[in-house]
Amino acid sequence: MDASIEEFLKIGRKKVGKTVLDENRRVSIQFMNLGNYCIELVAPMDTESSINSIITKSVNTPYHICYSVDNIDEAVGRLKKEGYVLIERPSCAVAIDSHKDAFLYNRNMGIIELVEENTRNKLN
Numbered sequence: 001m002d003a004s005i006e007e008f009l010k011i012g013r014k015k016v017g018k019t020v021l022d023e024n025r026r027v028s029i030q031f032m033n034l035g036n037y038c039i040e041l042v043a044p045m046d047t048e049s050s051i052n053s054i055i056t057k058s059v060n061t062p063y064h065i066c067y068s069v070d071n072i073d074e075a076v077g078r079l080k081k082e083g084y085v086l087i088e089r090p091s092c093a094v095a096i097d098s099h100k101d102a103f104l105y106n107r108n109m110g111i112i113e114l115v116e117e118n119t120r121n122k123l124n
Contacts, residue, residue: 001028001043004060008032013039020095025050029095040066040095050088064103064111072100072116079104079114087111 005015016031016038026049030041044052054063069075072090080086088103093115100116 001030001041004041005030005032008039008041021045022094024091024094027051031095064113066113066115068117069114070117072102072114075114076102076104082106084112090116
């Protein structure tokens with residue numbers, strides 16, 4: 001992750017806060033901003049990490065897109081009706097002020113993450 005952070009700093013991105021350890025998912029997370037765009041760098045903490053198999057297969061690459069939603073339960077329900085498969089149910093994401101997030105999969109879209117917005121806490 002350190003090498004990736006350095007590369008993103010070289011192209012003008014800025015670190016947002018400190019690297020966060022998500023013990024439940026066994027990942028370390030660092031957000032990087034450029035203007036209004038935010039990316040999330042994720043690295044496995046160990047072989048028990050929830051992303052270990054993805055990283056093993058694809059190495060250093062984007063693997064999902066995150067979407068902001070007002071109501072995560074409604075959004076998950078709507079996407080499931082559209083054929084998405086829930087791969088991680090809504091839970092609190094420690095790296096984003098414990099907002100609820102969920103992961104879904106669609107064979108034509110890949111993995112997506114939904115984050116329930118809270119007007120008091122924004123990812124800017």
